[in-house]
Amino acid sequence: MPLIDTQCRTHKHSTRTSNRLFDGGGLFLEARESGSRLWRLKFRLHGKERILALGKYPEVPLSEARKARDKAKRLISQGIDPVAQQRAAKDARTVAAQNTFELTSQRWMTKKAPSWTEKHADKVRIRLRKHVYPYVGHRPIEDITTPELLSVLTRMEDRGIIDTAHRVRSYCEQIYAYAISTGIASRNVASDLRGALPERTTSNYATLKDPADLRRLLKACDTDTGELRTIIALRLSIMLFQRPGEIRAMEWEEVDLDKALWTIPPAHMKLRKKQKESNKTEPHTVPLPRQAVELLMELVPHTHGGRYVFGGTRKSKAPLSDGTINKAMRRMGFGRDMITAHGFRHLASTELNETLQWHGDVIESQLSHQGTDKIRGIYNKAKYLKQRVKMMQVWADYLDDLKASTGEAKPISAQF
Known part of the structure; x- marks a missing residue:
């Protein structure tokens, strides 16, 4: 006799009677000692008896259990094992959950x-x-x-x-x-x-284009009441035109004040990780003009006991935070559309090329650009160092002259 829902609701586990209520077609409701009632389908396929789980009552009501039975029996009639199919579906769900x-x-x-x-x-x-x-x-x-x-x-x-x-x-x-x-x-x-997005709009880092604006910024550095390490970091960014991250993370052990050299290790340079870790990659040597040495000497009493030149204190374990130099310039009245810390690289390159007439290879070497021959650029130690020592002093003097003048600084000829 087919089951009715009342039988399903009242069915409980017993040690004296059968715990299975059969509905027909192999479908039965089994009461467990734990109190749960489970729908099962008993069938034979390829000469073997199999049991298919169809869910728990009352979450799966009698009517749904019958639909599940009929669906499974259609598969069985085609020679398909619904137990194997159910297991494969469960495995697929597990794989999907692990492969979000x-x-x-x-x-x-x-x-x-x-x-x-x-x-x-x-x-x-x-x-x-x-x-x-x-x-x-x-x-x-x-x-x-x-x-x-x-x-x-x-x-x-x-x-x-x-x-x-x-x-x-x-x-x-x-x-x-x-x-x-x-x-x-x-x-x-x-x-x-690919092609679904608008084309990227490329733009260079903002940089000062008028010598009068550069003069104004240099004078603002002298009168600004901001933190000493920030102002010196800004002035050295203009003077040395290295990458902002390299300036901020400058370490005292990289600086030789007696020889007036700053040696940036590969780990701190803009390189691929493999190049950073290669023992063939040479560090980038930055000549320090007299004015840069004087600025660094000002910081010695404040941060020389710590790791970073621009650390917060002698014991600081972190360099100057990203954006600090740009914020200082905003405070001085120079908006982000006028200049960024990275823009000093373009500014120095342009002035050294066009105004001070230095050879492009020397400038590119100072910028630590690899050029067309990337491998040679990475591994060529102290490239054009003698010329760059002279060029960096010329650049620092040019900045001093510009700051002191009321008109444009007089161009300085350079010999290569």
Whole structure:
């Protein structure tokens, strides 16, 4: 006799009677000692008896259990084992849960990390966490569609961060390539989105173009009441025109005041991680003009006992924070559209080329640019050092003359 719902509701485990109530067609409700009531289907396939789990009562009511039975029996009639099919579906769900976009991207980052610098790894991690994970991070990577990923990129486009959107799309493309190579994705939906974003608008770092503005900035450094280490870091940024991160992280052990040299180790230079770690990569030597040595001597009583030249105290374990120099210039009245700390590199390069007429190779060497022959550029120690010693003093003197003058500083001829 087919079951009725009342029987199902009142069915309880017993040690004296059968704990199985049969509905027909192999379907039965089994009462367990724990109090749970489970739907099961008993069937034979290929001469073997099998039991298929169909869920728990009352979560799965009688009517649904019958539908599940009928669906399973259709498979059995075709020679398909519903138990094996159920197990495969469960395994697929487990695999999907282990291969969400977020988990897959984390495995990809772990694989790539040895070839990345720590700074680059942090940027990739932060961008994915901020712009991708909140929307598709929890989704199985194989299930994410092209329109879904496009909507992620479109959010960044709408915010005006086009460059970031392009970078994130590139990360996603690499993540999908990794997923395909490991067998957890079959299609690279990020590749489908090439050309889906507006072109990037490239712009150079803002820099001063009028000598009068540079003179005003130099004078502002003399009168500003800001923190000493910040003002000196700003003045050395103008005078030495090295990368802002290198200036901020300058260490006392890198500086030889007697020889007037600052030696930047490969680990602190803008290089690929492999180049940073190679014992063949030479450090970048920066000649210190007389004025730079004097500025550093001012800091000796304040920070020389610590690691960093621009550390907060003698015992400071951290360098000057990112953005400090730019903030100082904003305080002095120089907006971000006028000048950035990185813009001093372009400013010095232009003035040394056009006004002071120094040879381009000497300037490029001082900028630590690799040029067309990248390998030679990386491994050529102290390139043009003698010329650069002279050039850096000429540049520092030029800045002093410009600051003291009421008109344009007189161009100084340079011999190469």
